[in-house]
Amino acid sequence: MCLTRRDDRAVLDRFFVKMKTPVESDPEEDVRQLELSYANPRRFDDRNLFGPGSDWEFNKWNRTDTVGFVISCVAAIGVILLLVGVISLGG
Numbered sequence: 001m002c003l004t005r006r007d008d009r010a011v012l013d014r015f016f017v018k019m020k021t022p023v024e025s026d027p028e029e030d031v032r033q034l035e036l037s038y039a040n041p042r043r044f045d046d047r048n049l050f051g052p053g054s055d056w057e058f059n060k061w062n063r064t065d066t067v068g069f070v071i072s073c074v075a076a077i078g079v080i081l082l083l084v085g086v087i088s089l090g091g
Contacts, residue, residue, distance in 0.1 A: 013041035016057055020044040022064075 017037040021044070024030040037043050042052070049058040061069075 014038070017041050017043075019057075020047070020059070 017034070021034050021037040024033055044059075045052040047059045048054050048056070049060050050056045
């Protein structure tokens with residue numbers, strides 16, 4: 001059951017190709033990988049959490065995602081602790 005009308009698949013594919021293609025440190029390799037993804041927009045569908053045929057665009061986490069999430073949480077806690085420390089200096 002769909003509550004809203006479906007958007008054009010080509011537009012969605014171009015958006016999600018950019019979102020799903022991992023960024024490479026070499027700009028030329030990055031462009032090459034993006035072109036490969038444009039040629040085959042279903043290239044990373046095996047990473048979908050709910051399977052390749054699903055319309056839901058949730059991806060399974062890999063090691064890079066987990067490490068990035070943990071680092072972000074530690075950085076956020078660090079900023080909060082820094083703020084608490086700066087506030088306590090005035091008291």
